[in-house]
Amino acid sequence: MQAKNDMPGGATDLVRARDQLLEGGDTRHPRLDAHALRQALVDLHDLWLTAKGAELGITADSGLAVVAVGGLGRREMLPYSDLDLVLLHDNVDAARVAEVADSLWYPLWDAHIKLDHSVRTVPQALRVAADDLTAALGMLDARHIVGDVELSNLLIGGVRREWRTGIRSRFSDLVEQANQRWRRSGEIAHRAEPDLKNGRGGLRDIQLLDALAIAQLTDAMPGLGPDVPGGGLKQAHRRLLDVRTELHRVAGRARDQLRAQDADEIGSALRIGDRFDLARTLSDAARTVGYSVDVGLRTAGNALPRRGLARLRRIPVRRPLDEGVVEHAGEVVLARDARPQKDPGLILRVAAASAQHALPMSATTLNRLSEDAPELREPWPREALNDLLVLLGTGRTIVAAVEALDRTGLWGRLFPEWGAVRDLPPRDPVHTWTVDRHLVETVAYASALSTRVSRPDLLLLGALLHDIGKGRTEDHSIVGADLATHIGRRLGLWPQDVRTLSAIVRYHLLLPDTATRRDLADPETVDTVVRALEGDPQLLELLHALAEADSLATGPGVWGDWKASLIRELVRRSRLAMAGEALPQPDPIDPQLLVKAKAGGVHVELTPGDGRYTHVVTIVAPDTAGLLSEAAGVLALHSLRVLSASLGAEGDSAIDTFVVSPKFGDPPDVGLLRQELIRAINGELDLAAVLSKKELDAGLPPNPYAQAQPRVLWTETTVPGQVLLELRAEDRIGLLSRLAGALAGVRVNVLWAKVVTRGASVVDAFCLDLRGPDTPERRAGIEAALLAVVPQPLPPKPKDAEEE
Structure with a gap:
């Protein structure tokens, strides 16, 4: 480096040489890129300190040594970083030490170089590291510069040794310190003006990972190598350093927070692009670091050495x-x-x-x-x-x-299409998240609304894909609809469901845009919606729920009473203009099953299903009260999850067909299913108690992570005394058995039923015989019995708890 060769010995010359490096751009001193600039600054400061140390008599046998910590210690010197130096001494006269310290510090102060300094013996430095967590983390980066190298090695080795041996007692404080820093500085990936040093996913987190690696609790790159998207943790570290280096150069002083007005210049200097391209690069880097820190802390926590009674704990079992x-x-x-x-x-x-x-x-x-x-x-x-x-x-x-x-x-x-929206920054400041995170946030909100719709699966898929067309020059709704068609076919959806999914993406902005920009009293407004949706009330229902989830996932204040009321009124008017939906109908019964029904007795068949892990269980048995609960309970007892079911009757026999998927391994022997069904019918098997124990053994509470409010919908039929009841709720172990038992408990006869499990949600339709007292009170009692056995949303956390 030319600057190194030209530099005289004074600290003002150090500043002049640094400025020369920063101002490069002519033929003699070309502009250095961010990485080369950092290395040049390290060499520059090492050279000055080495020369100054020799001038002051800080030599190999002097009992004195200069050690760098911070950026210079890590060889990550930024243009305006503080100099963090420790002057070590060993049995050296106090006056001599003071003289050397003054001669070293004052030239730096006179040159207006920010200096964080200390003068200590090795035992004193080790005591500081033992008492102060922040100081200990800083000393882990210590590097010998000049003087007695053995003295420096005593400090460096001692700090690292005590860090390893004492990590068990300091780990919780280390984690809490990181959490406090994240709460103060936020996430780099989702901040308009992120703190590159202290924010979550920033350079402090890289140092945290290094500290865990020094403690031998994890490696320095947990979970992410160079082959993952973005190039892994090493590349993320380099990108963060480069951006912070250019931030110093642009600001002309030390700065950690990236200001919006500097982003374009920094992006251009790094040949990344404009401020949006820079934001995308930072998001990728910060999320890579954030994930690595999560893995590193978790791995470290599991690797902590045990002491005392903790050594006697049993090795964790595999559940x-x-x-x-x-x-x-x-x-x-x-x-x-x-x-x-x-x-x-x-x-x-x-x-x-x-x-x-x-x-x-x-x-x-x-x-x-x-x-x-x-x-x-x-x-x-x-x-x-x-x-x-x-x-x-x-x-x-x-x-x-x-x-x-x-x-x-x-x-x-x-989802190969995800690459176009990964880490894509929003163009509208009202958006809180990057586009890919916004899609996932929308899914999370939509899951809480899944019981409002008859097709929760299409709602969730629509939420996941509604903005998948962004990141391109064309209208993202149109591009996204085409992508949704391809994705739907790849997922194996039925053709009609593919069309519906594509329409959800195409028209996901139709309701909020129309409701907030047009006159709802104008008939043409409703006609516009009805024509666009081709009179499909199911699509209207899905778009209504998606509009709320999308708004909630966008940012604070985007969804409110005003917007909700306008969309609700538009949906009400549009539904009135559409044809009603067809009512559920029972499936036809296989003639061979009718023959078995006439023969009487209990018959159980198990045949392969359409998929690798699906099977069809057919049960023909006398139609007694509680049979459906017992049959579904026996299936749940053997970890057979009911994906769909068609339940009917012929004469005195019930004919129930279940499509099931084993939770583990192969399904049980059909003879065992029949034997336990007979036991259940005869009252020899307490299914309710067994299922509750099974749920606890699985490590799940009775209502595991429920998000959506369960709903019961009543629909009148044309047959006197018959009514359709549709339950929409989240699934749980043995839910169908519990529902059937609840209906039997309130003395309601189920004439037929169609049961569908869509992911984590169920949509179950029961045709009930309500001949006799069909009163509001009786229907309320039926609803209460069903709602008592389905998962309920957990109560919201107090605001203070959320902030903690």
Whole structure:
């Protein structure tokens, strides 16, 4: 470096040489890029300190040493970073030490260089590190500059040794310090003017990871190597440093917060683009760092050395969660017999289990899936689509699950279209999140509204894809509708559902734009909506729920009473102008089953279903009160999840057909199912108690992570005494058995039923015989009985608790 060769010995010359490096741009002194500038500044300061140290007699045998911490210690010197220096001494006369210190510090102060300094013996420095967590973290970056290298090594080795041995007692303070910093500075990825140093995902978090690595609790790049989107943690670190370096250069002073007015210049200097391109780059880097910190802290917490009675604790057991998926030490991991190479749907089962149980996915598991799991064939198997719907229906826990999948490249494998919106900054300042995070936030809000619609699966998919067309020059609604068509076909949706999904994306802004910009009293306003939706009341219902979820996910104040009332009125008027929806009808009964019904007795059949993990269970038995509850309970007892069911009767026999999916392994022997059904019919098996125990053994409360308010809808039929009851709720273990038992408990006869599980939600239609007293009080009693057994939303947290 020319600046190094020309630099005289004074501190003012140090400043002049630094300014020369910053002002480069001519033939003799070309402008250095951010990385080269940092290295030049490190060399510059090392050279000055080494020369000054030699001038002051700080030599190898002097008992004195200069150690750098902070940016110079890490070799990450920024243009206007403070100089953090420690003058170490060992049995040196106090007057001599004071003389050397003054001669070293004063030239720097006179040159107006910001200096953080201290003069200590090694034992004194070690005591400071032991008493002050911030000081200890700083000394972990210590680097010898000049003088007695053995003295410096005593400090560096001692600090690191005591850090490793004392980490168990300091870990909780380390975590709390990070949480406080994140609360003060926010997330870099979603701040208009982020704090590059202290924000979540910033440079302090890189140092935190390094500290955990020094403590030998995790490696320095937990979970993310160079092959993931964005280039991994090392590349993210480099990008953050580059942006902060240019921020110093543009501001002409030390600065951590990136101001909006500087973003374009910094983006141009780094050849990234404009301020939106810079924001996207920062979001990617910060989210990569944030994910790595989550993994690092979790790994470190599990690796902490045990002492005392903690050593006697049993090794954590592996609790089954799904086929090939278990919980171990508070993380979702693969079962020992899992074969990712032969199980492409395993990625979604792992993610769904993670979100359902609010447990993080192990970084090792995600890396193994990334390396070994094959691509899902198109169209997706039905089980994979169902696992995706379960993931989408879990509420707030989906955010962490999708973030982990996305940072490790797995989400982009499932949805290649995601790359266009990943880390894409919003153009409208009313938006809080990047486009990809906004889509996930919308899904989380939509899951709480899923019981308002008859097709919660299409609502969740529409929420996930409604802005997928952004990041392109064309109208994102039109582009997104085409993409949704391709995605829907890839997922294996029915053609009609593909058309509906595409229409959701195409018209997701129709209701809010029309309601807030046009006169609702004008008949043409309603006609515009009805024509656009081709008179489809189901699509209208889905768009209504999506409009609310989309607004809530956009930012504070976007959804309010005024907007909600306008859209509600527009929907009411539009529904009146549309034809009514067809009522559910019972499925026809297979003639062969009618023969078995006439023969009497209990018959159970188990045949393969359409998918790899689906089976069809057919039960023909005497139509007694409580049979449906007993049949569904026996299925749940054997971890057979009911995906759909058609329940009918012929004469004195009930004929029930269930499409089921085993939670683990193969389904039970059909003879065992028949035997336990007979026991249940005879009152020898207490299904309610067994199912409650099974739910507790699974580690789930009676109402696991419920988001949506359950709904009961009544519809009159043309047959006197018969009424249709539709229940929309979130699923739970043995729900159909509990519902049927509740109906039997209030002495209601179920004539037929159609049951559908869509991801984490159920839409169950029962045709009830209400001949006799059909009063509001009786219907209220039926509703209360059903609502008593379905998951209810957890009460909202107090505001103070949320802030903590």
